[in-house]
Amino acid sequence: MKRAVVLLSGGLDSATVLAYALARKYEVYTVSFDYGQSHRVELKRSAALSENSGAMKHFEVKLDPRPFQNSALTGRAGVPVGRNLDEMGAGIAPTYVPARNTVFLSFGLAFGEELGARDIFIGVNSLDYSGYPDCRPQFIDAFEKTANLGTSAADGGEPFVIHAPLLTMTKARIVALGTELGVDYSQTVSCYQADEEGRACGLCDACQLRRDGFIQAGIEDPTSYR
Amino acid sequence: MKRAVVLLSGGLDSATVLAYALARKYEVYTVSFDYGQSHRVELKRSAALSENSGAMKHFEVKLDPRPFQNSALTGRAGVPVGRNLDEMGAGIAPTYVPARNTVFLSFGLAFGEELGARDIFIGVNSLDYSGYPDCRPQFIDAFEKTANLGTSAADGGEPFVIHAPLLTMTKARIVALGTELGVDYSQTVSCYQADEEGRACGLCDACQLRRDGFIQAGIEDPTSYR
Numbered sequence: 001m002k003r004a005v006v007l008l009s010g011g012l013d014s015a016t017v018l019a020y021a022l023a024r025k026y027e028v029y030t031v032s033f034d035y036g037q038s039h040r041v042e043l044k045r046s047a048a049l050s051e052n053s054g055a056m057k058h059f060e061v062k063l064d065p066r067p068f069q070n071s072a073l074t075g076r077a078g079v080p081v082g083r084n085l086d087e088m089g090a091g092i093a094p095t096y097v098p099a100r101n102t103v104f105l106s107f108g109l110a111f112g113e114e115l116g117a118r119d120i121f122i123g124v125n126s127l128d129y130s131g132y133p134d135c136r137p138q139f140i141d142a143f144e145k146t147a148n149l150g151t152s153a154a155d156g157g158e159p160f161v162i163h164a165p166l167l168t169m170t171k172a173r174i175v176a177l178g179t180e181l182g183v184d185y186s187q188t189v190s191c192y193q194a195d196e197e198g199r200a201c202g203l204c205d206a207c208q209l210r211r212d213g214f215i216q217a218g219i220e221d222p223t224s225y226r
Numbered sequence: 227m228k229r230a231v232v233l234l235s236g237g238l239d240s241a242t243v244l245a246y247a248l249a250r251k252y253e254v255y256t257v258s259f260d261y262g263q264s265h266r267v268e269l270k271r272s273a274a275l276s277e278n279s280g281a282m283k284h285f286e287v288k289l290d291p292r293p294f295q296n297s298a299l300t301g302r303a304g305v306p307v308g309r310n311l312d313e314m315g316a317g318i319a320p321t322y323v324p325a326r327n328t329v330f331l332s333f334g335l336a337f338g339e340e341l342g343a344r345d346i347f348i349g350v351n352s353l354d355y356s357g358y359p360d361c362r363p364q365f366i367d368a369f370e371k372t373a374n375l376g377t378s379a380a381d382g383g384e385p386f387v388i389h390a391p392l393l394t395m396t397k398a399r400i401v402a403l404g405t406e407l408g409v410d411y412s413q414t415v416s417c418y419q420a421d422e423e424g425r426a427c428g429l430c431d432a433c434q435l436r437r438d439g440f441i442q443a444g445i446e447d448p449t450s451y452r
Contacts, residue, residue: 064287067336092381098339099332102376106325106332110293113324133380142375146368150328154359155318 001027003117005108006055008032010045011190012210013123013166016178018053020165021121023181028055029115033104035097036065036074041198045189052187061107071097072192079192081203088205093131095192095205101134102143105162109147112160118153121163127170140164171213179219186222199226227253229343231334232281234258236271237416238436239349239392242404244279246391247347249407254281255341259330261323262291262300267424271415278413287333297323298418305418307429314431319357321418321431327360328369331388335373338386347389353396366390397439405445412448425452
């Protein structure tokens with residue numbers, strides 16, 4: 001059984017990727033990151049999603065929060081709410097976290113070396129909303145090349161593959177895929193300002209994209225709004 | 227004054243890079259990493275080197291040690307001693323730490339985004355000893371490309387530059403350069419099994435390369451051996 005590392009944030013996308021990797025019969029190790037995000041509930045949800053999914057083991061990794069302060073997600077500025085999709089697409093997102101996915105993937109890689117897993121899964125998506133440079137195909141490709149030059153893969157080891165199966169899917173398609181795979185989306189939290197029980201605001205960018213996804217997929221939205 | 231991030235390990239190479247960046251008039255922020263290495267003294271030495279150098283601020287970043295266990299430096303196996311240079315060059319080094327420089331550079335990048343520093347310095351060296359894939363030019367180039375695709379640099383921000391000024395220097399040339407720049411090498415620790423006072427074993431790969439460097443540079447070796 002091939003091992004895989006799945007990066008997990010407790011949201012809709014990464015929960016779908018977890019189900020996707022398990023459906024492909026990987027022995028899955030999940031990793032989530034505490035980088036000082038204000039929506040702490042996602043860490044609990046990640047652990048629960050992993051446990052309920054049949055993954056082998058979950059790692060919650062605490063990162064020094066100091067380099068990740070300049071973001072609406074760690075509290076330096078308010079989370080934008082009530083924006084339309086055009087506004088979301090203009091420039092870098094206020095919810096971009098400095099080099100976050102580079103750090104997350106690097107840890108994924110280190111866990112991969114440690115566990116003998118050469119397949120690293122990440123739930124990035126570049127279609128819905130392009131304000132995150134570290135969610136685009138060219139970044140994922142470049143990281144994979146870097147990974148294969150900077151690890152045992154460069155010296156005859158099996159190459160790493162960075163899997164980003166949702167990269168070019170619409171949110172509606174992701175919801176449809178996850179539903180087919182049996183993901184219980186009521187247990188996922190996408191909201192940037194979810195409360196401690198995981199109830200969503202319904203107004204932030206993440207909430208809007210998520211709700212639109214369910215609507216366009218024609219699937220009932222199980223999200224708990226406050 | 228341009229800001230720079232300098233990754234610091236407390237050893238000869240990174241101390242030289244620190245002096246190099248300061249000589250180029252950067253406002254320098256140093257970062258060192260606690261990844262569970264058994265030679266803990268390097269963390270103290272890094273902080274002291276930074277403080278004595280005129281750097282603006284030092285960050286000691288604690289990393290979750292779990293993905294970094296499969297290395298002689300974190301205790302899974304003994305540090306090799308008494309090997310000759312031919313043996314050192316064969317295959318991946320037992321002292322390679324899983325994806326270490328990828329993780330370190332990712333954090334350097336996040337600090338760069340946070341501090342407004344676009345110049346990241348790292349003391350990697352590929353000549354003396356090639357058993358570390360994450361110390362080679364092609365890895366550094368690939369990481370720089372990744373950095374510029376996965377950060378604000380991709381959306382009109384100033385590009386990041388990963389500076390690895392020692393990349394193709396011999397240890398002798400590094401020692402000569404640092405001596406010219408006023409580095410006090412007695413305060414640096416290269417040994418993989420240094421004791422708490424920073425005294426070196428004189429036998430491990432790092433000790434051998436360091437000692438040969440001083441000999442070939444014709445500069446007195448101030449290393450404290452036990």
